[in-house]
Amino acid sequence: MPVKADQPQAHTATPVDLGAIFVSLELSKSTWLVTALSPGSEKMSRHAVTGGDIAGLFSCFATLRQKAQRRVDKLYPLVVIQEAGLDGFWLGRVLSKETWIESHIVEAASIAMPRRHRRAKTDRIDGETLIRAVMAWKRGEPRACSMVKLRTPEEEDNRRLGRERKTLIAERVFHVNRIKGLLFSQGIRDYEPLRRDRRQRLEELRTGDGRIVSKHLRAEICRELDRLELLLTQIKAVEAERDALMSRESTSAPARAATLLRIKGIGPEFATILYSEGLFRHFDNRRQVAAYAGLAPSPWQSGNVNREQGVSKAGNPRLRATMVELAWLWLRHQPNSALTFWFKERIARNSGRLKRPMIVALARKLLAALWKYVSSGVVIEGAVMKTA
Template sequence: MQIADRSEAPTAIRTDLGAIFVSLELSRSTWLITSLSPGSGEKMSKHLVRGGDIAALLERFTQLQEKTQARIGKRFEIIVIQEAGLDGFWIHRVLQSKGIDSHIVDSHIVDPASIATSRRRRRAKTDRIDGEALVRALLAYKRGEPRVCAMVKVPTPEEEDRRRLYRERKVLIAEQIEHVNRLKGLLFSQGISGYEPLRRDRWRQLEELQTGDGRLLPKHLKAQICRELNRLELLLEQIKAVEVERDALLAAEETSAPAPAALLLNIRGIGPEFAAVLWSEGLFRHFDNRRQVAAYAGLAPTPWQSGAVDREQGVSKSGNPRLRTTLIQLAWLWVRHQPRSALTLWFEARVKRNGGRLKKTTIVALARKLLVALWKYVTAGVLIEGAAMKV
């Protein structure tokens, strides 16, 4: 009886490498390059370069190819993976532009939250461990294993730049609220209430103010308030400038081929800010089905099922937070401005069935339905049932 040769253990999938797999662990000071090359077995090599040094990174890629060619006798291409983070997309774009010269066939950016990690209470975490985990995730992804990780769809530079306007406006509005609250707090400590810093006559109001005990504003307090008002006026000018740019961008879209932003502006209750956010944050992307749309906004349900336990944990909140926040705000306004739409009638019937309770939970469900309905409207022209359009 012959004994089977076990020198090569059978595997369910192919394990021979057809490329050099590289992961990048990026930080401000250093970049850790972890690679797995054909003919190196299971050993992964690690190399450090200074953060931001693209030339050293490409030189390391060349070295990996030369070493592999000397070992195998064949030149292999390189597949790169990195996590989405502070560095944005510029490194990915550099690698794509250098692809022909350095034989980089593919560059991927992965959502770090989608990579499985140990569930131990205390787990080791270092750049070396994370780099190896990225390489393993890339190998599994290229083998075609389903749901092994979530790769980020990289926007074009134009799409990325288009989002700056309303994101900057959101930051400016938050700063405006801080200055207004600070001014009101300073005055309230002197017994003064009712002063509105956003009114056009704010300077005249300031001259007429008196403390609660009948005194004029103290010298240094008034000087501080004047400086706060100067900063507030600068913010108001910047907000106005950003809104002018935003409106000009939307007007250009209306005159060109039909775009999501232009179509959204036709619906009652959706203004320039909502249209810009919905368009630039979500609806410019391609989605295969409504589940992908809801998941991208973080509005997908997250059930918890195990044996007899079956409960719902709420929405995942793992998607785009700006899009999700805007949709929930829009859902409240939708109920007000679209009272005869099928979505509003569904919301009111659901709240009534719950005895007027769980409004906040139901409005999130309405936001998910509204996003899917708007997606169908801007991509396929499916009108939202009962929705009123602007005249």
């Protein structure tokens, strides 16, 4: 029987009984918003928990289970979802210890959102969106969202060395440029703060008009040198820890990462970043490897329009930047490898143009080849290995 235009349509009930209570967590420093959808109910309930209060959170979970049990006469497990953010993975580990909790951490950018110019965004709306996403994912829709793999504390800790060194290097560049800028304003162009005789040369400097460096300016530069020397000491300490980690003789992850050092052109820093940021994970194929690094292509196809937008950049930015840098070095240190020949042939086909897009393509191919080498021992064709 057709429905008339002026007749109100009955709302179709959404099937929510998937054998669990679905819970989303919106985490902030002061408050955790718990949004729940229980079997036998079509409305989502919301509860506020003090930020960081694990006991209060589990008490809220117990209350949800008791209410669902009184309604359906069955004790349901919980499926909990939260966004990957500043809280890291510690809460996911706490929840995963309980057998009645299935904990998931979702990549926020993978959830489909309205494309309106001005869309409403609140913790309440985000909590409901997470509930719908995890329910679709549990129903077997893999593209509803992308779940983040929960790393072990050891895997997270091994990444700290490479990331800390990158931060220290950036601070070193800042102080070096600061010192050079101060001296350049006085007409001094040839001072190198990273030389060992930096303090002795500072006393010998003369400005562009023949004066010695003024007292307060020299004092400011000396304080900059103090901070620079502290950074240099810390960088050496981090590099020593990194080298000790890579030189362990065992079947653990550091030993597998050390296999990258056998390839000419890959040093300790590259080997550490490549393994700790990506190659320690399990991948089923090379497409997954490229997608994790954000080096997968992004086609745009609609009707007769078919063009390429470049790489997605939706992966690990540190791994992607390292691979692009390594691709340039690969051409220099591995001139007779099959990948280098492939790159040069493509460049010659385009009359020497499109080097930058093609270096990204080389980085994608090189990452897949390194993954095969680390995981299966397949040596890259034509690659030169270091002598013992």
